[in-house]
Amino acid sequence: MRTVLCIFCLLFGVNLQAAEAWKASSEERQLNEKRAMRSTSSLHSSEKDSLPAKQLSKRPQTTDSGDFWIYDAWIELNRDTDRDGFYSGFTLFIDVDSHFAQAPVYARLYLGKNDSFREYHSTSDFFVNGQSSDDFFEVSTELLEGFADNDYEILIELYDADRNELVAVYDSFDDEDLLYLPLESRDYEYNQVVVVRETSGGSTGLLSLIPLALLCCYRLKRG
Numbered sequence: 001m002r003t004v005l006c007i008f009c010l011l012f013g014v015n016l017q018a019a020e021a022w023k024a025s026s027e028e029r030q031l032n033e034k035r036a037m038r039s040t041s042s043l044h045s046s047e048k049d050s051l052p053a054k055q056l057s058k059r060p061q062t063t064d065s066g067d068f069w070i071y072d073a074w075i076e077l078n079r080d081t082d083r084d085g086f087y088s089g090f091t092l093f094i095d096v097d098s099h100f101a102q103a104p105v106y107a108r109l110y111l112g113k114n115d116s117f118r119e120y121h122s123t124s125d126f127f128v129n130g131q132s133s134d135d136f137f138e139v140s141t142e143l144l145e146g147f148a149d150n151d152y153e154i155l156i157e158l159y160d161a162d163r164n165e166l167v168a169v170y171d172s173f174d175d176e177d178l179l180y181l182p183l184e185s186r187d188y189e190y191n192q193v194v195v196v197r198e199t200s201g202g203s204t205g206l207l208s209l210i211p212l213a214l215l216c217c218y219r220l221k222r223g
Helices: 203-207 210-222
Strands: 004-009 023-030 033-040 068-078 089-098 103-113 116-122 126-128 137-145 150-160 165-170 181-183 193-198
Touching: 023 116, 023 126, 068 150, 068 165, 068 181, 089 103, 089 126, 089 150, 103 137, 116 137
Parallel strands: none
Antiparallel strands: 004 193, 023 033, 023 137, 068 089, 089 137, 103 116, 103 126, 103 150, 150 165, 150 181
16 A cells, blocks of 8 residues: 655645745835835834834724824725635725824734734825825735735724824724735735545556546646
8 A cells, every 4th residue: 555645736836835924015105105115024114124013813902092093994906816806916095084284103004814913014104184085095015925815804003103102993893894805915826736645556546647637737728
């Protein structure tokens, strides 16, 4: 008796285990100003180098400073390369309001499920102009590594940039637009594993693998 493990890698390869690290590339924009930067599990904008990416095992308590609040947030999904219904690219829009005529803030952005969240981006400082609806901030993100296909939730922590103080938390309890987001990182696009385990020896057992190999070739040609 022998066991033969045959792994057929379809298209662009296979991840045999989930990545421990996570990585995303994000681009920011407010009004007509465009700011490009990259964010990973250990790299943030130069202004936030002292703040490593966080992993939350539970939701932070809702904070209401009275001076700042998130009025609205919404999502646009894009870049579903393998057309499986899960997107590796999306844009988050945040409309922050304040009692101040103008004040600087920044946000830490998280993706998660089942109340466990991983930070994927920390923004640069941006200014809030009172309760204007024209100062919304947008962050376009491409997930690169470490996010398996699933329905995710976005959680936003808002900080007063002058005092480096958490002033607001915004999640799906505040806005259903942040819930059930079908996402996956780019390393999960097109990845599929087919495992065949043979327990009988001889030519008959080996011949049984031929139809599966032909099926894999057919799928490769269709791709």
